[in-house]
Amino acid sequence: MSELRLEQVSKTFGGVAAVADVSFAVAPRQIFALIGPNGAGKTTLFNLISGVYRPSSGRVFFADRDVTGQPPHALARFGLARTFQTPQVFLNMSAVENVMVGAHRHLKSGLLPAITRLGGLRAAEKACRAEAAALMERLGLGRYRDAEAGALPYGALKRLEVARAMAGRPRLLLLDEPAAGLNAAEAEEMVGVLRTIAESGVTVVLIEHNMHMVMGLSERVLVLVSGRVLVEGAPAEVQRHPEVIAAYLGAEAAPQPELRCA
Amino acid sequence: MGRALTLFRHRHGGLAVLALVIALLPLSLPNRYFYDVAILMGLNAIVCVGLNLLIGFAGQISLGHAGFFGLGAYASAILSTNYGWPSVVALIAAAALVGVLALALGRPILRLKGHYLAMATLGLGIIIAVVIATEERLTGGPDGMSVAPLVLFGVALQGERVWYWLVGALLLGTVWLAFNLIDSPLGRALRAIHGSEVAAEAMGIDIARAKLLIFVVSAILAALAGSLTAHYAGFITPGKVGFLHSIELVTMVVLGGMASTYGAVAGAAILTALPQLLTVFKDYESLVFGVVLMATMIFMPRGLVPTLARLMGRRT
Numbered sequence: 001m002s003e004l005r006l007e008q009v010s011k012t013f014g015g016v017a018a019v020a021d022v023s024f025a026v027a028p029r030q031i032f033a034l035i036g037p038n039g040a041g042k043t044t045l046f047n048l049i050s051g052v053y054r055p056s057s058g059r060v061f062f063a064d065r066d067v068t069g070q071p072p073h074a075l076a077r078f079g080l081a082r083t084f085q086t087p088q089v090f091l092n093m094s095a096v097e098n099v100m101v102g103a104h105r106h107l108k109s110g111l112l113p114a115i116t117r118l119g120g121l122r123a124a125e126k127a128c129r130a131e132a133a134a135l136m137e138r139l140g141l142g143r144y145r146d147a148e149a150g151a152l153p154y155g156a157l158k159r160l161e162v163a164r165a166m167a168g169r170p171r172l173l174l175l176d177e178p179a180a181g182l183n184a185a186e187a188e189e190m191v192g193v194l195r196t197i198a199e200s201g202v203t204v205v206l207i208e209h210n211m212h213m214v215m216g217l218s219e220r221v222l223v224l225v226s227g228r229v230l231v232e233g234a235p236a237e238v239q240r241h242p243e244v245i246a247a248y249l250g251a252e253a254a255p256q257p258e259l260r261c262a
Numbered sequence: 263m264g265r266a267l268t269l270f271r272h273r274h275g276g277l278a279v280l281a282l283v284i285a286l287l288p289l290s291l292p293n294r295y296f297y298d299v300a301i302l303m304g305l306n307a308i309v310c311v312g313l314n315l316l317i318g319f320a321g322q323i324s325l326g327h328a329g330f331f332g333l334g335a336y337a338s339a340i341l342s343t344n345y346g347w348p349s350v351v352a353l354i355a356a357a358a359l360v361g362v363l364a365l366a367l368g369r370p371i372l373r374l375k376g377h378y379l380a381m382a383t384l385g386l387g388i389i390i391a392v393v394i395a396t397e398e399r400l401t402g403g404p405d406g407m408s409v410a411p412l413v414l415f416g417v418a419l420q421g422e423r424v425w426y427w428l429v430g431a432l433l434l435g436t437v438w439l440a441f442n443l444i445d446s447p448l449g450r451a452l453r454a455i456h457g458s459e460v461a462a463e464a465m466g467i468d469i470a471r472a473k474l475l476i477f478v479v480s481a482i483l484a485a486l487a488g489s490l491t492a493h494y495a496g497f498i499t500p501g502k503v504g505f506l507h508s509i510e511l512v513t514m515v516v517l518g519g520m521a522s523t524y525g526a527v528a529g530a531a532i533l534t535a536l537p538q539l540l541t542v543f544k545d546y547e548s549l550v551f552g553v554v555l556m557a558t559m560i561f562m563p564r565g566l567v568p569t570l571a572r573l574m575g576r577r578t
Binding site for chain 2: 097125
């Protein structure tokens with residue numbers, strides 16, 4: 001039983017292999033980190049998992065169901081949520097409405113209830129708004145509730161994306177660099193947030209360059225280099241791997257947890 | 263003024279203000295000619311509120327909505343006048359026909375984005391206009407055709423006063439439906455698509471379905487307004503079907519303010535009245551619309567109502 005499983009997944013763009021022959025499995029309720037240098041194919045891998053790209057070969061299983069080639073909205077309906085490396089916030093909406101969009105899969109999105117406000121829509125909307133506000137409160141976004149999303153500072157946008165993803169009550173959460181661009185205090189806050197999320201029973205896969213965060217938070221780490229799996233294992237094992245040390249820190253340097261790789 | 267805007271922020275408050283305007287406007291309408299202008303304003307506003315859902319909220323351009331307007335008008339005219347259908351039935355059938363057509367054509371067209379979508383809808387509108395202008399046997403060709411009056415509960419609706427109240431009530435209803443839609447899960451989905459398609463899809467929104475749905479809704483509203491315009495005027499010509507009318511409709515939406523329902527109403531009202539006020543410039547109507555469109559884009563890209571609201575320090 002695995003929450004997410006990739007079997008020999010490859011993706012080529014015009015003959016160039018962005019991701020080659022990647023296989024791994026994430027157990028339920030695990031925090032699983034994907035690391036690797038820029039251009040290693042981490043985000044491509046997220047796009048393959050979330051249905052933005054279709055694998056050139058290989059299969060993707062979500063909760064032991066083959067979901068290869070399913071469009072993103074179908075995967076979201078199965079309970080997959082994600083955030084983006086550069087925040088893809090709906091800037092034309094208020095912050096709380098952004099979060100409410102995250103709950104879309106639980107709401108009636110038909111035309112008739114929308115225009116007539118019948119069929120329990122009023123009550124559902126009220127509950128959805130309250131839930132979104134509570135979620136924002138939990139993520140320290142309470143004061144931005146009714147602000148235009150476009151007016152939020154960067155750190156708040158990153159958290160808003162996490163709140164939006166959580167609003168759908170997902171079973172699997174993909175986080176693409178949740179701490180990128182955050183200062184040390186904000187990053188620390190984010191670690192706390194992710195811990196609570198994982199404790200609530202959600203499986204988390206994250207891409208992160210902040211090694212301190214990765215090593216402190218995750219139970220499994222997979223290192224991707226040039227689209228291939230270099231090593232996968234517990235954080236301590238991965239940190240000792242000579243090629244990881246070489247790839248990240250230069251051959252002779254010793255691993256330093258505080259170091260961020262470029 | 264500030265207080266009025268606060269009212270506008272609340273859905274029912276804004277609706278009450280609009281109802282008040284519609285109710286009190288006749289006091290300042292001195293004769294039938296002014297009623298006529300007001301009715302045309304209302305009919306255009308119905309089209310623009312629908313078009314604004316598509317363009318302003320969902321972010322999908324259409325340069326072919328005059329085609330749906332015209333198709334609704336001619337279908338209703340032909341069914342009621344040539345085939346003797348009861349006009350209300352003809353009107354509903356015309357709207358349904360346009361809805362089905364928009365559903366069938368929207369599927370391939372709405373895959374396109376940006377300029378390509380603009381070109382495709384432009385082409386669609388032109389094709390409809392050409393068909394209507396050339397099918398002389400059915401439509402009377404370039405000369406147009408006369409249209410039977412609208413009969414409601416056995417009474418033929420004639421005279422500007424009756425029509426004024428009918429159109430006013432329908433506009434109010436349309437605005438109410440639009441506000442409900444915008445503030446629903448579907449409405450948020452549409453705005454999310456406008457904001458970021460990739461994120462909207464990742465949230466479980468079926469983008470193709472949502473776009474198609476709003477395309478059909480806006481086409482049906484255009485068709486209804488088209489049918490009503492034909493029955494009201496008692497006459498229809500291909501002029502209202504063509505490319506230029508599509509551009510006029512988009513100009514109304516842009517001037518009033520994208521993603522502002524009251525903006526769409528205001529834009530439709532202003533640009534319906536403007537040519538009447540500037541009868542001297544009758545020959546330059548298209549030029550005036552072009553200048554308005556350009557000036558809006560340059561000096562007031564948000565459009566009239568959102569810009570005014572911002573100046574007042576409020577959001578709409």
